[in-house]
Amino acid sequence: MTATAGQPLLTVDHLTMRFGGLVAIDDVSFVARPREITAIIGPNGAGKTTVFNCLTGFYKATEGMLTLCRGTRSYLLERMEGHDIASHAGIARTFQNIRLFANMSVLENLLVAQHRVLMAASVGTIAGMFGLPSYRHAERAAIDKARQWLDRVNLTHRADEDAGNLPYGDQRRLEIARAMCSGPALLCLDEPAAGLNPRETHQLNELITGIRDDFGIGILLIEHDMSVVMQISDHVVVLDYGRKISDGTPAEVRADPAVIRAYLGEEEDEGPQSQASAGA
Amino acid sequence: MSSTAYTVGRDQAFPWRSALIECAITAFIVLMLAITMVGIHLETVLGGLAIATRFADVGVAVVFAFIGRLALVAMREGHPLPALIGATAAAVLGVFVPPIDIVAAILQALGAEAPTPTPVLQVMQVAGGAILAVRAAWLVWRQRGSAGRRAERGRSLDAFAAGMRGWTTLIGPIAIVFAIALPFIFDNRSRIDLATLVLTYIMLAWGLNIIVGLAGLLDLGYVAFYAVGAYSYALLGTHFGWSFWICLPLAGVLASSAGLILGFPVLRLRGDYFAIVTLGFGEIIRVILLNWFEFTGGPDGISGIARPSFFGLAEFDRSPPEGVTAFHELFGLEYNGIHRVIFLYYLILVLALFVNFVSMRVRRLPIGRAWEALREDDIACQSLGINRRNIKLAAFMFSAGFGGVAGSFFATRQGFISPESFQFIESAIILAIVVLGGMGSQAGIVLAAVLMIGMPEIFRDLEQYRMLAFGALMVVIMVWRPRGLLSHRDPSVRLHPPPPRQLWPFTRLPKPSAAPAEKAAGQ
Numbered sequence: 001m002t003a004t005a006g007q008p009l010l011t012v013d014h015l016t017m018r019f020g021g022l023v024a025i026d027d028v029s030f031v032a033r034p035r036e037i038t039a040i041i042g043p044n045g046a047g048k049t050t051v052f053n054c055l056t057g058f059y060k061a062t063e064g065m066l067t068l069c070r071g072t073r074s075y076l077l078e079r080m081e082g083h084d085i086a087s088h089a090g091i092a093r094t095f096q097n098i099r100l101f102a103n104m105s106v107l108e109n110l111l112v113a114q115h116r117v118l119m120a121a122s123v124g125t126i127a128g129m130f131g132l133p134s135y136r137h138a139e140r141a142a143i144d145k146a147r148q149w150l151d152r153v154n155l156t157h158r159a160d161e162d163a164g165n166l167p168y169g170d171q172r173r174l175e176i177a178r179a180m181c182s183g184p185a186l187l188c189l190d191e192p193a194a195g196l197n198p199r200e201t202h203q204l205n206e207l208i209t210g211i212r213d214d215f216g217i218g219i220l221l222i223e224h225d226m227s228v229v230m231q232i233s234d235h236v237v238v239l240d241y242g243r244k245i246s247d248g249t250p251a252e253v254r255a256d257p258a259v260i261r262a263y264l265g266e267e268e269d270e271g272p273q274s275q276a277s278a279g280a
Numbered sequence: 281m282s283s284t285a286y287t288v289g290r291d292q293a294f295p296w297r298s299a300l301i302e303c304a305i306t307a308f309i310v311l312m313l314a315i316t317m318v319g320i321h322l323e324t325v326l327g328g329l330a331i332a333t334r335f336a337d338v339g340v341a342v343v344f345a346f347i348g349r350l351a352l353v354a355m356r357e358g359h360p361l362p363a364l365i366g367a368t369a370a371a372v373l374g375v376f377v378p379p380i381d382i383v384a385a386i387l388q389a390l391g392a393e394a395p396t397p398t399p400v401l402q403v404m405q406v407a408g409g410a411i412l413a414v415r416a417a418w419l420v421w422r423q424r425g426s427a428g429r430r431a432e433r434g435r436s437l438d439a440f441a442a443g444m445r446g447w448t449t450l451i452g453p454i455a456i457v458f459a460i461a462l463p464f465i466f467d468n469r470s471r472i473d474l475a476t477l478v479l480t481y482i483m484l485a486w487g488l489n490i491i492v493g494l495a496g497l498l499d500l501g502y503v504a505f506y507a508v509g510a511y512s513y514a515l516l517g518t519h520f521g522w523s524f525w526i527c528l529p530l531a532g533v534l535a536s537s538a539g540l541i542l543g544f545p546v547l548r549l550r551g552d553y554f555a556i557v558t559l560g561f562g563e564i565i566r567v568i569l570l571n572w573f574e575f576t577g578g579p580d581g582i583s584g585i586a587r588p589s590f591f592g593l594a595e596f597d598r599s600p601p602e603g604v605t606a607f608h609e610l611f612g613l614e615y616n617g618i619h620r621v622i623f624l625y626y627l628i629l630v631l632a633l634f635v636n637f638v639s640m641r642v643r644r645l646p647i648g649r650a651w652e653a654l655r656e657d658d659i660a661c662q663s664l665g666i667n668r669r670n671i672k673l674a675a676f677m678f679s680a681g682f683g684g685v686a687g688s689f690f691a692t693r694q695g696f697i698s699p700e701s702f703q704f705i706e707s708a709i710i711l712a713i714v715v716l717g718g719m720g721s722q723a724g725i726v727l728a729a730v731l732m733i734g735m736p737e738i739f740r741d742l743e744q745y746r747m748l749a750f751g752a753l754m755v756v757i758m759v760w761r762p763r764g765l766l767s768h769r770d771p772s773v774r775l776h777p778p779p780p781r782q783l784w785p786f787t788r789l790p791k792p793s794a795a796p797a798e799k800a801a802g803q
Contacts, residue, residue, distance in 0.1 A: 086662070095663075103769060104656060115664060128646065143775070
């Protein structure tokens with residue numbers, strides 16, 4: 001555990017997700033704090049993305065409690081609808097396979113992310129339809145915000161191009177910028193470094209740590225690339241077959257025998273025991 | 281039609297052998313198809329039916345297929361010039377000499393009986409030749425640069441569409457001016473009626489475009505809202521004597537409510553399932569109209585629907601009832617039945633432009649962007665906090681409302697409506713206009729509506745071949761522009777000023793390798 005023992009931003013309590021007889025997540029608990037990068041790692045099929053899908057409302061958790069504390073309010077995520085989780089609780093996410101609005105321009109992607117603010121300003125589309133000053137002001141503010149994010153991810157010169165025409169690495173960064181434009185308290189990144197070259201990975205690391213330091217939000221990160229995980233995360237949660245097998249600082253996790261076993265395979269004599277535990 | 285990439289250099293020798301085999305196969309397929317479809321037909325003769333043959337036509341069709349294929353092969357192999365010359369010659373020849381006359385002359389020389397002439401072969405020769413000639417000319421034009429350019433065909437067509445888009449900002453006002461002047465250019469009742477019909481479909485397609493083009497939901501039951509609007513006015517007008525001008529917005533509101541009610545059950549569906557359910561709803565509305573005899577008049581429909589007054593000021597009758605002004609008296613004109621026709625034309629023009637204005641404006645608002653985002657990726661939408669249910673319902677309501685207004689216009693124009701007018705085929709035609717025009721493209725819809733509605737009416741003389749030509753046209757459009765005629769999309773908001781408008785849509789493309797750099801420099 002890191003030294004900062006502030007109030008947790010996200011508390012995952014005994015989360016279990018079953019699909020029929022398959023237990024994708026089995027009684028996982030962890031916390032994520034503001035101003036911290038919490039990495040969730042584990043071999044393929046460990047249930048990392050399922051955790052994200054439960055958090056963001058794409059799946060309804062079978063058991064467990066998911067609490068997000070934002071300021072003085074706390075939200076019980078498992079009882080909320082997916083779009084409310086994003087707009088009220090403030091959880092933004094990116095996807096393993098990039099989900100940009102490919103045929104819309106880069107700038108439009110960032111404006112769609114600010115839908116809630118702009119929609120409120122357009123007052124049931126009427127204020128927008130007549131171009132009232134209040135709406136025009138809100139739109140200008142939204143474009144300014146988008147512009148700041150474009151500057152941050154170095155895409156300002158391509159703002160008017162279709163998002164689908166950007167190179168892969170730019171699309172990854174744009175997706176993060178889009179998630180940030182929705183003004184989240186917790187940013188969930190699902191394998192942001194997948195498919196990036198070392199230089200792009202380095203830029204990505206700087207972008208993510210920059211977001212943590214400048215905006216003070218919590219970041220939840222699923223990643224396979226250990227150079228990313230070990231460099232930037234403050235706290236690592238390791239899942240294997242849907243269970244949490246380790247939890248701590250990167251250094252602690254790296255030294256944990258359970259983690260090494262999960263990644264590198266186990267000794268011969270431990271085979272029967274692990275089968276028994278998998279069956280339980 | 282060949283869809284092979286045009287990449288072969290022209291310095292290679294022409295592969296006569298494979299080309300001739302290919303042409304022979306094509307001709308054989310045409311022979312097999314034509315021999316039953318064209319070669320044999322039933323004729324009514326005294327005392328029953330008899331089988332008549334048109335083998336001369338089949339022969340001509342086979343020869344056409346062979347030659348046409350040869351031209352296509354020549355273009356593909358990098359010899360568009362001979363194809364251009366040949367196709368142009370064929371088209372010009374076809375204008376002056378019907379191909380069947382040549383066949384007849386040959387047959388007569390051989391001492392056989394002359395076949396009955398069929399005009400469609402001549403049309404095929406002229407149209408086919410012209411299409412091939414245009415195609416070949418295009419290739420010749422592209423070839424003037426470097427030979428490798430032809431791989432760029434797809435991109436260049438897109439650039440053309442983008443160029444057209446720049447052009448349409450100019451052509452838009454011109455088209456509107458033309459539309460306003462149209463009743464005075466064609467002082468001809470049937471032409472104005474046709475223009476009114478085309479405009480009705482343009483309005484419907486612009487309305488449907490909100491659901492299909494922007495929100496990306498394939499609605500196959502749009503005609504239901506059209507019917508709701510039409511019956512709203514017909515029932516309110518005939519039973520309560522409400523004026524058209526009150527019922528017009530009311531029909532929009534009622535159709536919008538219908539959209540809301542029908543929208544709810546389909547919210548969770550997408551893709552094919554959505555399409556099937558909306559198709560079902562369209563049919564349900566029609567079946568209700570057909571069977572609820574006491575309310576809707578069933579298959580008899582509703583007749584005697586009041587015609588619109590001149591904004592409640594005057595009527596378009598020759599001798600209106602006591603105390604009502606006649607339009608021609610109000611303006612001191614001679615009575616003429618065409619006044620009402622022209623008035624209806626302007627009415628639908630204004631309504632259609634209103635729909636266009638509103639949907640273009642909404643596209644730039646958060647809700648419009650959310651519709652487009654929904655079309656692109658609805659899962660990402662949810663993750664950004666967009667309430668998909670409300671957004672979809674809003675799209676339904678907007679779209680249905682416009683359909684309803686168009687429906688009440690239809691009712692007042694016809695004076696009689698019945699469920700016959702709201703068949704599935706209407707939905708299909710409106711949808712075809714949207715898809716052919718290029719989803720989301722307002723100008724493309726106008727073009728497609730003129731092609732889809734105007735052309736079949738103009739080519740009525742072709743009789744049953746009309747639908748054949750119509751089908752062929754759709755196939756050609758789908759082969760050449762699978763995303764629609766003008767499918768270019770402009771961002772709804774820009775950070776940088778747009779690239780300079782070009783009025784000449786035929787841009788020379790930069791070399792492929794240099795393209796990204798130039799693009800970036802152009803920003």
